[in-house]
Amino acid sequence: MRKVKIYVTLRESVLDPQGSAVMGSLHKMGYGEVEDVRIGKYLELMITDDAGDVDALVNEMCQKLLTNTVIEDYRFEIEEAVSQ
Amino acid sequence: MKFAVIVFPGSNCDLDMYHAVKDELGEEAEYVWHDSTDLSGYDGILLPGGFSYGDYLRCGAIAQSSPVMDEVKKAAEAGKPVLGICNGFQILTEAGLxxxxxxxxxxxKFMCRTVGLKVENANTLFTNEYMAGQEIRIPIAHGEGNYYCDDATYEQLKNNNQIVFSYADDFNGSRNNIAGIVNERGNVLGMMPHPERAVSDLIGGSDGLSLFKSIVKQWREANVSHA
Structure with missing residues (x-):
């Protein structure tokens, strides 16, 4: 098995009202050094060994469903997963 | 004219949509489940509001991969009117339509209230019963209605008159107060406000009825031959 860790982030040009609210809260708590907060998503996929080109497969899945490339960027890491 | 009201798991404005078409407009309407693979028998396609698949991943993202969406794309390519309201609009953007x-x-915040809209383009098959610049009042009910597109897309929308409705006031952050847009061909409309909730004075207003009347009027002119 392989474990794929996908990180989805909002594109820089897109406002993140959730991140702004969290930053406001951090400032109120006294963490004035925080200059920006951006909230993203983290996904984990387990992929079977017979999957072939995992890199191409994950790119395809990201573009078709897992992310919306109009507003989001993504990157991913592939790890060998030890079966239990 | 026969309408399909597409129902996804989590749709919740399907009954209002059906009521608007069937009872207020007097046209035919049928509910069509999201796994249907044939929409050839319908003249118009309606994607209702709600929270398809619980808005998981992104609103509209999972519904977009339903079998029926291939048929919705075919209907759009064939020039049939396709109307997506609220979650329906979100699904249409996720589907690339x-x-x-x-x-x-x-x-x-999730906002639920009646707002003022300006008819920016009264020259579409969805708005021919309105006047350009007309102010209408239609309810909204959404948490994710903040329309975003990049500069190039906005210029294209503006130059092709694809912006159909805009909000009188900015309350959700939408680019240039955009409330509803059509595709380049003009037969696919997506809008966040709910015209199907404004089809009778009994329920607080009837400004939305003209949208449905426009669709039928256009269809009749194109498809019913006069003796």
Whole structure:
């Protein structure tokens, strides 16, 4: 098995009202050094060994469903997963 | 004229849509489940509001991959009217039938109220019963109605007169107050406000009825021969 860790982030040009609210809260708590907060998503996929080109497969899945490339960027890491 | 009201798991405005078409307009309507693979028997396609698949991943993202969406794309290519309201609009953008995307409202709140809309383009098959510049009042009910697109897309929308409705006031952060847009061909409309909730004075207003009347009028002119 392989474990794929996908990180989805909002594109820089897109406002993140959730991140702004969290930053406001951090400032109120006294963490004035925080200059920006951006909230993203983290996904984990387990992929079977017979999957072939995992890199191409994950790119395809990201573009078709897992992310919306109009507003989001993504990157991913592939790890060998030890079966239990 | 026969309408399909597409029902996804989590749709919740399907009954209002059906009521608007069937009872207020007097046209035919049928509910069509999201796994249907044939929409050839319908003249118009309606994608209702709600929270398809619980808005998991992104609103509209999972519904977009339903079997029926291939048929909705075919209907759009064939020039049939396709109307997506609220979650229906979100599904149409996720499916690539309309440009841009709907983000979380700028104040992070779900907002449910009646708002003023301006008819920006009264020359579409969805708005021919309105007048250009007309102010109408239609309810909204959304948490993610903040329309976003990049500069190039916005210019394209503006130059092709694809912006059909805009909000009188900015309350959700939408680019240039955009409330509804059509595709380049003009037969696919997505809008966040709910015209199907404004089809009778009994329920607080009837400004939305003209939208449905416009669709039928256009269809009759194109498809019913006069003796």
């Amino acid at each position: 309309l440009p841009g995307v709907l983000l979380r409202n700028k104040n992070l």
